[in-house]
Amino acid sequence: MSTAAANLQLQDAVFVMIAIVTTGAALGVVFLRNIVHNALCLVLTFLGVAAVYFQLNAGFIGLVQILVYAGAISVLIIFAIMLVMDKEINQTNLPIPSLGRRIAGVYITALLVITLVLAIYFTAWPLATGAGAPFDAVGMLAELMLGDYVIAFEAAAVLLLVAVVGAVILAKGVEKQ
Amino acid sequence: MEFPVLSTTLFVPVIGAILIMALPAKKTGAIKNIAAVSTLASLVLSLLVFIAYDRQQGSMQFTEMIPWVQDLGVNYALGVDGISIPLVLLTNLIGFSAVFASWKIEERVREFFSLLLLLITGVMGTFIATDLFIFFLFYEVVVIPIYLLVIMFGSSKRVTKEYAGMKLTIYLLIGSAFLLTGLIALFVKARAITGVPSMDLVHLASLDYPLTFEIMVFAFMAFGFGTLLSMFPFHAWSPDGYAGAPTAVSMIHAGVLKKIGGYGLIRIGLLVLPGGARIIAPVIAVLALGNVVYAAYICLSQKDLKYIVGYSSVSHMGYVLIGIAALNLISINGAIMMMFAHGVMAALFFAMIGNLYEKSHTRNVDDFGGLAHQMPRLAAGFMIAGLASLGLPGMVNFIGEFTIFVGAFSTYKVFTIIAVTGIVLTAVYILRALGYVLFGPRKPEWDHLQDLKGPEMVPLMVLGTAILLGGIFPFTIMDLINSGVGEIIAQIGTLYVGGVL
Amino acid sequence: MLEFSLHNAWLIPLLPLLAFALIGLAMHRWPSVSAMISILSIGISMLLSALVAVLVFSLSPGEIYEASVRWLSMPGLQVNMGMLVDPLAAVMLVVVTGVAFLVQVYSLGYMKGDPGIASYFGYQSLFAASMLGLVLANNFGQIFVFWELVGVCSYFLIGFWFGKYSARDAAIKAFVTNRVGDFGFLLGILFLQIVFGTLNFQELSAAIPGYTNAAVLLPIAVLLFFGPVGKSAQFPLHVWLPDAMEGPTPVSALIHAATMVAAGVYLVARAFFIFNAIPQAMTLIAIVGGLTALFAASIAIAQNDIKRILAYSTLSQLGYMMMALGVGAMTAGVFHLMTHAFFKSLLFLGAGSVIIGMHEEQDIWKMGNIAPKMPVTTWTFIIGALALAGIPPLSGFWSKDEILLGAYASGHTGLYILGVLVAFLTAFYMFRLVFVAFFGKNTAGRDKAHESPAVMTIPLLVLAVAAVLAGLVNSPLMHHVFGHFINAPGAIQPHPNTAIIVFSTLAALSGILLAWLIYQREVIKAEVIKEKFSMAYKVLYNKYYIDEIYGWLGVRLVDGAARVLFWFDIHVINGFVNLTAWFTGKSGETLRYTEDGQVQTYAIYMFAGVVIVLITALCGVFTALA
């Protein structure tokens, strides 16, 4: 019992640590003025979120998160930064000049977070008993993906294809006759 | 499965429109012939329906039903009864005449006639749909061709055609927005009562709704349909719209499109929401007086022929409204008769005005004089339309007016007395206008005008015959109407007006 | 044969209607064929009518024949097209078909060479059909239908020469004035329908005596009387009739003297049971009639146009008939209607003959001493004038006397005196016309005068015979056979009174004598009188300025109100509409600056929306919790 309880407490402590690190990294994404730093913070955030997934018994998703986000997307972003940066590197991520819009942004963010937190607090979540028991998530995902959700799955495939083609055309530019 | 005569009637013009769109734009003769043939086919079919309808049996006949959106209870359901047949017939009479009244159009012929045919289908669809959704769908089908026809082919006088088209369309859409709200409220309430989604009019009519709900929804419908019927003070679109519109559109708009308002008020308003009708009817009756007297007075000061007929049609719709508002068998019979009568009359009037305008490029009463010398046939057409308009016995309009007056008088004494003054005012403005245009010394500047001939005679013959036959043998139409209205009255029980007047 | 004609009396109006349809649809290209069709149809109708009359008058009084077909019906409203053949209808049938036939024959000569002959005869046929339908009607619905139809025929025929502004305006005026009367008439009919649930004369006459609510019956009677006031051109709706003389003269003779304008009198006689139930209504009718009689006769004195004099005379005589009905002498009223139809159409046709003979001259002062040139016209005209003046033993004498007798016997002494005065005035203005136009000193136009062709003079002669003899049917010589048949419960049937006969004859003779003294012997100069009473003369010459007053009222009230309301419509109602449009446009104009093209601004709006929705939802949750 005590080991289980200790285990739980350890898990809690780990979650708090992950949350702090991730949130800090997210703040870094937004507030640091160097776009490259932002990108690196973003990678850190992705990894933090992946850690949360692992904690939530969703190992497969965590892996996907690391591969896709921390791996592919981050690289893409850094490439993009590399392609478009031509200014002083420490001035690459400035806030917008309009003070009014910044204040509006603060208000909206604050209101949204407060209402969401209130909503979360006041919602009676129908928590499942015995949650957290490990199960074959990957197998079920496979069944769902190729069963009930096969159309969505195929559509996602097409979407990716279209995105790739579109991205190539957009980035390459259409040659003028 | 029987031959789907209503669907055929309904979609023959659409087929015509598709054929026309497939033709090259230069083949104007073929385009006009296709339009004429398809409207003639519809006319013949609707005449068949008129004759073949079993008046003893009553109720909806020639019904067709194909399930469509089952989750919403929407069916493609058609059917006609004594109320809708005269209006379907009216639509086709006017549609056929309108094609010939536009025979002289030489620009964008293909667009014109295909839009016109779509318009005819749309109007006809509202009268034969027995499903609320289909009713509304066809109503919306009407709006777009009207707008395009007005701004593409209209004429600008006191107001520009763009203004007229825009005003017309926006009014129609505002009306339809209120209507839609009412319809949705009705649908939702009915589903709450029975648990079954249904848009079927008969089903909706068979339910009992709470009184406050009926009043509210009826008020919405009265506004929506009232706008369509140019109920005072929502009539502002009507004269401007007619003045701006090309002849065929004026004919169809004044002739049948307006009647959708009265038809809907009876078919959906009275039948489904009798309780609301009882409370709101006196309000409608007061506004109807506004139509009758106010618009008739304005006619007296008009110089443009289309404005005269435009305001006069507002005035005549007052009779229809007071007939509906009186809520008894006789008055509603009269209201429907009046809708038919006014339809043919107004269409004939606009056809004649359009013809004259096409040749003389003016519609100002003061510019004319003594035209009966040069154009006796046109003068005959004007005379028939004018005398019908002022309710001369022997013309179908008299039947409508007289019946309305008898019915309305038993409900609203004072209002009816005021409404009857309309017959005097109508006589004044109609006779003055006709007198100034047709009579008086021959004016040499109009010697070059050619009298009606060939295709131009068709509107006069078709509509004039309808006016006279209906007036001389009113029982042919009235028995039919009575079979429909009698059923409504039987279904909703005796109606009485809520207020004391 | 007699039975056949009675049961098929519906053919009488139908034949002219068919003639109209035939002319209108097919024959209007051949004028003479059209004329023949029209005359033939009315001729057959006349024969049928005569047969009907013979049969009806051989039945016992009070026996009627009624039949009808369904026309417009629904639960609670039944309007039939029917026929009610009784002595009253039979007399009217004979009068209408007879006069119409003669007038149509006469028109052959009068309208010769007019380009519109075919439509003229078409309208004539339509008029005959409508008038006969009106006469035969067995219910108010039907009578209203034909009432309006004769009105529209009158409109067409007054405006027959539509190239003239005056004809056009007169036609419009006639129709509109009649419409004012019909407004009340229609309301009266509506009242009857609502109160009694039927419009049939027989059913109403059975129901009315049992109905005692005078508060309902009085407005019904007054409203119904509006119709006759308009159609029979009683004061104050008389203004259209003099103007109606713009139509061809035969039309004036048939429609605006003999038949259509008498329809109002006929209606009052037909619905006598309603009016008679309400003494106040009867008094109103009598006073309106008497007033019109005097008023029109006084105007006639000062007119110079031959047709206008006759028109005012018609007004005056119609007033006489109304007065007769109003005092309860229904027989006398109808009797005078009949005799008047003959001698007044005779006078009009004679006037037409003069007008043709004088080449479209209508001013009596420009005629003068045409008697030798136009003997037939002159002598028939004089017979008509004598009949109108009421000189025994011509027809006008008998009927006018009955009216005066009725007024006296019913105790309306004031109206009686008024009647005698009118008789005097009538004789005076008629012989003023005769002496000036036919025997005047002025010889300027005499040479061009010529007698009309036989096709015109023969109808004159026939009518002259009728004008002489028609009065005998209700004379002691024929044992008052007319009054025996044409009567109504409650109508008075006074015994002849020698004093009254003598007195009214003396009044008429003195009128003639005065006219002779002034205009023939010139013992008293007309100019002198004119000078002396210049004010009165002016008022009379200008018809009491009633047209001017109506014109002023029409312009001020109706057209003024129309302009005001149009202004209101354009600027207030349309203004409101345009204001909403302007407001929408303006707010769009203003609000578009919120779209600054910055993607983040849009994001702000979007999330602001999300926040609002969330807060709303949350509030809902809180209220549910509380």
Place this chain on the structure above:
Amino acid sequence: MIGLSHYLIFSTVLFGIGIFGMLSRRNAIAVLMSVELMLNAVNVNFVAINRFVTSGQAAGQLFSIFVIVVAAAEVSVGLALIISIYRHRKSVDLNNFDLLKW
């Protein structure tokens, strides 16, 4: 004791930071990165609710996978757009792109 609420509040915070970044940065790439933050927050929600409410099922995880797929597509297209814009305007500053204003 860490429960569902904590995970949700964590994701809310992440989401809020994303929103603020999106609303207040002028660099298009930074905005794109903020969007990624928001998407991640959403995914955390999916997975957390899947774990605590519909335990033993995988639908929530499946949806997060779909979100990742869509996000990948979005990023690739978005970056391509940014590059394309940069090529024409020599800038990735969102304040300079207001051609579609009023």
